[in-house]
Amino acid sequence: MDQVTRPTAAAEARDEASPLRLWLRLFATANMVEAELSRRLRAEFSMTLPRFDLMAQLAKSPEPLALGELSRRLMVTNGNVTGLVDRLVEDGLVERRVARNDRRSALVELTRDGRALFEVMAAAHKGWVGELFDGLDDAARATLSQLLREARTSVQEKL
Template sequence: MSTLQITGQSMTDMEVRAHADHHASLRLWLRLLSATTRIEDTIRQRLREQFGITLPRFDLMAQLEREPQGLSMSELSRRMMVTGGNVTSIVDQLEKEQLVRRQMQLTDRRSFTVSLTDDGRAVFSAMAQAHEGWVVELLAPMNESEQESLHNLLGTLKSGHPKSPKETP
């Protein structure tokens, strides 16, 4: 299996699994997967190197940045599509670093609302600015018009509603 060199790190290129005789949809899927994996791996590495933070911790802080009043642990779990245990572990780490605060909900003393601290907002702001620059850099091989076209095409794909197996004749 071939590999790509990204910022000094080797990763598997999923696209090599496809052959010319495979359906175009399969080849496209593997190309999308390879591109997404390449971008995500680069961002993970840069977050770790430049900010000493993991992508899941960054993602949790991004959720909280959008909701200044905070979010419940269960809502964080739902939005991040991870288990409650994973969210608890991430919140525990960020709380130790005083980047988030956990407050008991008045209506349910077993539930907590998590929000960014002032320090957490400042740290996240710096990370988000760097993150945006990295994404711009990683997508720079395509000009603005190509990016807009791809965005529109992926929007069509995203909004498509293929028939479920039960609906197929």
């Protein structure tokens, strides 16, 4: 009869600390949070997460942004940004105009209605994120934040 071998505590600890296991947990957690935030934005505001993210970039900018700058900040193609902006313009949430110094370039900014809606959505978004992480106390969140900062630095050094 075959005997089942069980991993030792040391082997289990090594597995828990493996970079692959870490990556899979980070990825799974980020995907779960993103999916839930996306679901809530759609249910509460009929808003997609990419449109919300674009509006967030505009809200934090003191001046209108060029489409290329939005693409860079959102890490998506110019075509993706153009499509998002087109829909937000149709909804009256952003305004697009030709740049004075470069007639080939368009600048985008939130409208008054867009800014007002974004402020409501941002407050809800912040509350939802807080709710999703309220199973961790302040000390655990601070530790996790520091560890993720260190992980980001480690990855950036390799790039």
